[in-house]
Amino acid sequence: MKRNGIRPSKKLSQNFVVNPRLITSILSLTSNEDTIEIGCGIGTLTIFLVNRVRSLACIEYDERMIKIVSNIVRSPRFIPVKGDALTTGVGRPQVVSNLPYHITSDILIMIARDNSISKAVLTLQKEVGERLVAKAGTESYGRLTVIAQLLFNIRITGVYPPSSFIPRPKVESSLVLLERIRDYDKVVEKVEHVTRALFSQRRRNARRVAESRLNISTEVLTRIIPSDKRVFELEPEVFLALAEELANT
Missing domain, CATH: 1.10.8.100 (rRNA adenine dimethylase, C-terminal domain)
Structure with missing residues (x-):
């Protein structure tokens, strides 16, 4: 980022994963599938993920990041795409993302509605992870809980501190695995x-x-x-x- 004179955008909730343990955990949950990464940022996950999956397309809203990651990740299996994940669509069986906090719920609903997606490996706010696995009758239980639990097996595989990212967010993050059990109909x-x-x-x-x-x-x-x-x-x-x-x- 210093070399390219770039500062992360607070408006876009840009927090880039830098914790090797978290990156390793994300990779361990992925399958050898055609994959979409939502928000590749500066490529700290992308550079490893591209060697783990069959092919990797990255949807990135920030053109500055597209330029950085294109210089870092050099593989015929990697396709950077400038766009908005909420409108571009996925069309691949696996999604991996360190989700931008300000659109987390919208992305989760988009994933739920897209039957081409059979698995999602997501890093998101701890609070949102707790909502996804909440039990009926608890404060965290709500609309998102119901929709997610009807469509997916959901597992929180770890909780990570703010120091796992640059810049540091104000909250802890959960690594969540979603595996589809029902089509959206x-x-x-x-x-x-x-x-x-x-x-x-x-x-x-x-x-x-x-x-x-x-x-x-x-x-x-x-x-x-x-x-x-x-x-x-x-x-x-x-x-x-x-x-x-x-x-x-």
């Missing part, structure tokens, strides 16, 4: 609708909220939702059952 699309409607009133009685927000009969809601549960106490399977009712009407 019209039912899961309805799950997004159901969770959006119900979690807007997460602490209210779930059946009452559903009666006022969802076009499902009281008889069906009585069968699906326990009478004493609040919204944030419902298991992911309950949201799925509600979505199935909506998808079939």
Whole structure:
């Protein structure tokens, strides 16, 4: 960065991984697949990842970083792409990323909706990692939890301090492995609708909220939702059952 006269952008949440232990852990979770890296930064992970996977395309928003990484990573298997991962699309079975903090949730939803992605190896804020694996009834449990747990097996493989990155973020980070167990389909699309409607009133009685927000009969809601549960106490399977009712009407 000094050689190129570049400072990381706070606006783009640029924190580059420099912890060898974290890089090694990321590599150990990857498969020999065609892979997308979202945000290659200055190439501290990319230079090793390209030798681990079948082919590696990197979607990088910052053109300055594209120039740096293109000079560092010289391999016929490496394709740098200037673009926004939220609009460019992935189209490959494996995603690896040190996710930019300001778009973490949007990227996770994008990954969930893209059935071409069977595995994601992600470094993200510890708090977000805790949300992904949260149990129903806890403070961390929410919309993102439900959608992620219905589509993926999720495992937090390690927690890393701010010193693992340059510049240092203000929070710890988790390394998370997502492995797809279900395709995103019209039912899961309805799950997004159901969770959006119900979690807007997460602490209210779930059946009452559903009666006022969802076009499902009281008889069906009585069968699906326990009478004493609040919204944030419902298991992911309950949201799925509600979505199935909506998808079939």
